[in-house]
Amino acid sequence: MDAGGLQPQKHATVFYETGDRLCLNSSSCAQILPIAAIDSELLSAWQKLARNASEPNIFYEHWMLGPALKHFSVHPELCLFLFWAGAPCKSDLLGLLPVGPTWQLGRWPVPFVQNWGHHNSFLGTPLVRSGFENQFWTALLNTLDAKKWPGFLHIRGLTVGGSLDRALRSVCARQKRRCDLVHSVARALLESDLDAEAYFAETVRSKKRKELRRQAKRLSEIGEVKYSCHRDSTGLTLWIDEFLKLERESWKGQEGSALDCSGDTSSFFREALAGAAACGQLERHDLRLDGKPLAMLVNFLSPPGSFSFKTAFDDAYSRFSPGVLLQLENLKILSQPDIDWMDSCAAQDHPMIDGLWSGRRHIGRFSIELKGMSRTALFRTLRLGEDLMARIKRREIIDIMQEQT
Structure with missing residues (x-):
């Protein structure tokens, strides 16, 4: 518990929907806020959330995300997902993630929902108040289930093995939805x-x-x-x-x-x-x-x-x-x-910093199933194709190594 006296709720069940909010346990609210609607009223709660975050992420703090949204290209439907302890802007902010639809997964024309980033953003971990990790993911997934955005949820830049990774896997297991770590890198960490x-x-x-x-x-x-x-x-x-x-x-x-x-x-x-x-x-x-x-x-x-x-x-x-x-x-x-600790924000196997810092931080991409027959079919077909391509690539590498020996 922090100075604000907030206690994590054990369960967060959606019980009604109104406009852009899903209200949980008669008090907590999940809000989808269009980027154009962000104003100074949110600032104080945003700053307080960052100071009490389960996992720090400066790339989603207001002084970093604000200029990024201003100067870099964003999709018209990009929003801030906000998880409030009560009424929006009148209670503590418990979680924040910029998220929206996209229609291109690598070289494939695949519709899905994704947390937002840019070329100078090196972490995609949501800002979540410590102790509310499970409640945040439950609220986000339930909100996306109810919203008409297509496909599945793709979370880029999540710290592997951290509190938010563990909570995500736990929530998905409880809700019987697939949550796959599809790629990860290890970058230098000073600790x-x-x-x-x-x-x-x-x-x-x-x-x-x-x-x-x-x-x-x-x-x-x-x-x-x-x-x-x-x-x-x-x-x-x-x-x-x-x-x-x-x-x-x-x-x-x-x-x-x-x-x-x-x-x-x-x-x-x-x-x-x-x-x-x-x-x-x-x-x-x-x-x-x-x-x-x-x-x-x-x-x-x-x-x-x-x-x-x-x-x-x-x-x-x-x-x-x-x-x-x-x-x-x-x-x-x-x-x-x-x-x-200090995150290097460097590429994996960086020729300079890897020789100076001995620690490693694993950063991953996760694909998460959303509810709905068409969404489920798309997700499982895509994951089947990705697994097949990965097996073919591994087989090709083995063949090359065998030829060399």
Whole structure:
């Protein structure tokens, strides 16, 4: 129980429907709110939910999701699913998930319902108040069963093995609906009781540690090296300008994937950082040589977790590994008392961060059956096809390996 005195309900059964709400146990309400209807009235409850979330997810906090919805393409039927303790906006918000219909699953023209994300969103775990995980999934699934959106539910970016994964599987088992983990990746996670120096010594082999110390020494021989960490909005606009320029001039700019390659992504980045700073959730690191930025790093904090969002470094100084040197400074997050872990938000098998962080976080995609004969038929046909394709692919890999031996 938190300071608000809320107690998780053991069961949440829909008993009537009115407009865009499904009301549960005569008090709790599930609401489908169109994106266009989001206003400041929701803000306070949203912030309180994020502070009490079972699993932190900065990508669905208001200061991150708001700019994303503003600058990136969204389907007209995209909504916020909101789970309230009582009347909407007059009670505590217990859960939130952006969700809506789509009609393309990979290369296949398949209709289904999916939680929303974008190219710079690296987690899709819903915001759910701790202790209400089962009630949230029950409300969401019952709401989608009643709504006329097509197909099945697809949840991307859910932490595998976390409290929300366990609750989802439990609810689906109780309701006798299939819930399949269809894909997962393992990405680097920083989590340890050690301090930065001890973690570095334990995780990184001695030869690599020696090489990094040599690179740091050589860099200091060129000019004045300075590491900085900022946790407020002082000089933020100029800092963002420098970050975007540094990233644009790197290999990311050459490939067209830098944030500043698009007005929408650069505006999103600026607004998200400003919003995070206003909420005290932004942490910025930089490594400078005679005042010139060689590496810059953006972290977002959502205690007890944190997220390493974006990094940029000067390719001209790659022989000194400035990005890695800055990540060594980032290990000091281990000493921050309110932070237990940091998600790298990196791709699986990342060549740099995987060698520095020994922990792994498994992130999965789940397909969940919705009620209705046509929905069930579509879901089971699709899953049968996916399983068949996976078996064929595994067989091809085995054949190739046998040929090579």
